[in-house]
Amino acid sequence: MSRNLAVSPARIAADIDALAAITDPNRPWTRRAFSPLFLEGRAYLENAFRAAGLETRIDAAGNLVGARKGRTPGIGTIMLGSHSDTVPDGGRFDGVAGVVVALEVARGLEEAGIELEHDLEVTDFLAEEVSIFGVSCIGSRGMAGVRPDEWLGRKADSMTLAEGIRDVGGDPDAEQKARDDIRAFLELHIEQGPVLEGETLDIGVVTAIAGITRVEIIVEGRADHAGTTPMNRRADALAAAAHAVLAVETLSSALAATPGHFAATTGEFEMWPNAANVVPSRVRMLLDIRSEHRDDLGDFLTSLEAVLEGIARDNGVSIAPPRLVSDNPAMPMDDLVMDALDAACQTTGAGHRRMASGAGHDAAFMARIARAGMVFIPCRDGRSHAPEEFAENADIALGAEVLLQAVKRLDTQLMEQ
């Protein structure tokens, strides 16, 4: 399928390949935030931003921003962006595709001689992935004014986060202020799931970034000699935990079959004493629960607690009520932006659907201070955070074209708001 695009697939491919080459050679593709390789990637991007006619700066939060003035001063900014840092042994597209596409939209507009009413900014957010400091979305939290102050004292590799932000060119000492001039924010990202590929669609217009809730379950049984304790005299914490794992799966699958994204995973599972000849005495489970609708989360936790009581009773173990470790509610995307993205898909002929994002993104923080929206593009087998992560360049380019068309539409619509 050949389309008449305002963006250049070849330039997108060249940028993605150039950034892929900036990696720890022994662990492709690794370019973690705050590392020398990260700064090398940033230098590449800064040059590319400038070559596209953008005026570059590092903001106080450590984000690389490239700006293009609009025709009407003072009416605010339309921002596009994502992140260029990777997880260890990560992929070439997670984050990078969104930054390169944002840049390509600016180049495409410039080449087509299109002046926007609004200022346009292209942003590479600092440290979207969980960084060496153990926290994520450092740059977008900072831009939204919600980066916890105590994070600045966090230490890793014998430096503090404050020093890390200073090293990339930010100003950790500046008073943190939420940007209030951003009228719309758009981010392209690989789906990191199998839905678009499975349905042979080009674009997912994101409806919300699902909430992430972490819940801990502790099962306490009794350590007994595995050889001498009769089967019917045991309080086996592992057997009880196995019932709990299956209950999590069953309850979650039922909610996943109703409208709105829902998924629950027992991602961490540890057992004690973990010795061949001892009946397991204790299990710790950590659940990762993603919910688009808050009611689903409530239903899940209520049902789970009741089921766990029955499991404890039936297995002669004790299970405390699930303990909430962290809870970040879902962040809905903006209706005007979603409509603009749908319309852009129509214009470009992209097969599209609406869908929630199960993963967290910088857009979740930008949604606190701006009308925000995201588009997903397909990725192979839904794989990400792994070297085999892959997205077709044609799919990325089509996503860029959708963003460009959406930006043009929003530039007009926001004038009327």
Next chain:
Amino acid sequence: MSRNLAVSPARIAADIDALAAITDPNRPWTRRAFSPLFLEGRAYLENAFRAAGLETRIDAAGNLVGARKGRTPGIGTIMLGSHSDTVPDGGRFDGVAGVVVALEVARGLEEAGIELEHDLEVTDFLAEEVSIFGVSCIGSRGMAGVRPDEWLGRKADSMTLAEGIRDVGGDPDAEQKARDDIRAFLELHIEQGPVLEGETLDIGVVTAIAGITRVEIIVEGRADHAGTTPMNRRADALAAAAHAVLAVETLSSALAATPGHFAATTGEFEMWPNAANVVPSRVRMLLDIRSEHRDDLGDFLTSLEAVLEGIARDNGVSIAPPRLVSDNPAMPMDDLVMDALDAACQTTGAGHRRMASGAGHDAAFMARIARAGMVFIPCRDGRSHAPEEFAENADIALGAEVLLQAVKRLDTQLMEQ
């Protein structure tokens, strides 16, 4: 209940208390084989053996042996014994009760002026528990001539097992020879299970030491993003493994309800990548299977393999056939010895039953070279290998009396064989 015993409960209590005092004070009760504390315990026992009129020696395998000549030279030995080493944070009775009781039988015979036809030997076997060298029953294996030669090169705490055996007074360089003069071997041990206590019985006459089979199961699923991968598109290794854990429990419980000891435990369980936001990709389970009857083991493994095939199919994961890691078949005890022990229980008025041992013991190796038997005495809540391990002194003393009576009976019966 006061009984007219040939043995002295007070002497037994004094010996057990004296050995309990020889412990790492910060981790009662810890007296691991090859440690200075172990040698201190051995010194106590050697003195006590001598005070009882026994001639002491350390054999080539590192066992402490106290001997009393019988009336008829050359007809062989009746041996009693167990072990004085403990696990870390172990108890005061596991092994120790058997050594002290063996000594007390010798003292009781001496005091009563009873001369046996056979030589009598009292043995403290070296390192019955899993030692710093990672292996167990080192002394009884050596006496039975089945201690693998390559074990001598095993290293721990910067010494080899050969050096460890030399340090306790053994001779690792001597050619290993199975003793061929032992006509009967008897061992008293705490049950390490809840059966006798539950049935308010004094003595368990052991029918067999259950086989110990270790089987590894590997479940291979697929690591996926926990937020973005729909519930129905996962190959969750943990969910599949949970089904496997429950299948092990169900199959094992069914076999436990049939005649003959059977128990299977998922004692080790590890999961990868064990990260909150990643669908589990791999689980390793290690099963500990104890079986008195070989057929039960076969039935279990056959049924398990079929069930695992179904689990793999239903959950979209792969599960290789269970891999046999180690397999030590059950060791039956000797009929003549069991009958003598039953009769001794009758004589002393001890409430008794026959039962298999789910745990391994030195008697399993002695059974290779002699008619062997064991008696169990009750222990509180079935607990062992823990500081709270406890046995009533009256129960230990009654066990000693049963052994003494059985020795007298066997001394006569073996002359007629």
